[in-house]
Amino acid sequence: MALISLEGKRGLVTGIANDQSIAYGCAKAFRALGAELAVTYLNDKAEPHVRPLAEALDAALILPCDVRCDGELERVFASIRQQWGRLDFVLHSIAFAPREDLHARVVDCSGAGFALAMEVSCHSFIRMAKLAEPLMSEGGCLLTVSFYGSEQVVEHYNMMGPVKAALESSVRYLAAELGSQGIRVNALSPGALATRAASGINRFDELLQRTAEKAPLRQLVTIDDIGAAAAFLASDAAQKITGIVIFIDGGYHVID
Template sequence: MSNLLMAGKKVLVVGIANDKSIAYGCAKVLKAQGAELAITYLNDKAERFVRPLAEELEADIFMPLDVSVPEQMDAVFSELESRWGELDGVIHSLAFCPLEDLHAPISECSRTGFLQAMDISCYSFIDMAARAKRLMKNGGSLINFSYLGSALATGDYNIMGCAKAALEAATRYLARDLGPQGIRVNSISPGTIATRAAGGIKDFDAMLQHNEEMACDGKLPTIEEVGNSCLYFMSPLSEGVTGQIHYVDHGVCIVG
């Protein structure tokens, strides 16, 4: 019997953009603990950055996935069912808002931008949960990623704060919904990390400096640290834990 925490566990990882991505940090930790991975990429432009990482991680499945296209969601979960027949975990590391709406004062966010932010950042997780539960025959774990801006009006997070607050609420309701099937649902809320997606936030460098100064130990989180928390939620270590928002921000959430 293997001593690896994720030996034989099959996990879908959505949201790797490059080697700085939080989802990549999670995938590395899970792979090291024996997980079998299915990895998706957004589009042809992203594929050239993600494919080498998928090969490094020896992903069993590698497919395109734009969560706003139902046919692509259908294709990914059909392949999971065909190749694996079951699923143990889902990592949802996605968020999007048009830059003009992200940078605008929230009172000036467009209806279109608001709906896109909610669709990609929140509804796509609900959609994945609905599809994944059919494959989680022996229970499983779903996680997403939030940010402190969901609970506090931080920096220039603006409309994304609303989208992440909705995602956290969805996490709690999905935990109650899927609990009878042995499926746990949790959210990890990392502090500021210099990912590709974060680069779109206005004055992000100032946010990095502020969070470093506010951290209890003067440090910023790494994707590997977030990956370790991901392992906790994906593995038996967190049996009995569901519907939680777990901060990985070196204590910024308690003082910021």
């Protein structure tokens, strides 16, 4: 059990929007196990909601990061290099799709909307991996967040299904490319839970109810459940685990 510790490790957490965010559940778990954190917020509008949470976590760095803005992600990693000189883990927990495209059939989504969803939800993880690589000279862990709709059709998940499938494929390729440097790459796949991001999915309340009824454990997951899994994967206890998608969904993924 001594291996389940993040003492002495430093990590970047992206994607906290409020105290119900998956990223916040993960950040709490990282910090509880001793990690030092850098935390990002999307923009000036989001900062008042995120900064108090980051300060409560004693975050060493609290930085703006909109991956759509040129140079902003690069400035985050430059600040980490200046402050710490190294990095042990990264949590990528950001996704976006224009509402009109997300609510449309996949066959009807626009090229521009699909490209934007891929850029924010998938390619930004690849960019983070590239920027983190030189800071992980002694190995590290890259984590992202997916969903079951990547491999099975989930009603109303629509275009985010193909986008998350691309994200999971990226996890496998990055794991293969970075493994020789001791950098592990994995995805968390939580079951349905009420977050601000999920609220954009049409009739999401029905998915929550269906998940609670069909999951073998008959319970919805919490951000703390997801945080526990993330902290394990970031720890030395998971040092031989890479290239996987780990489900934290009460077993829902095994049910048709």
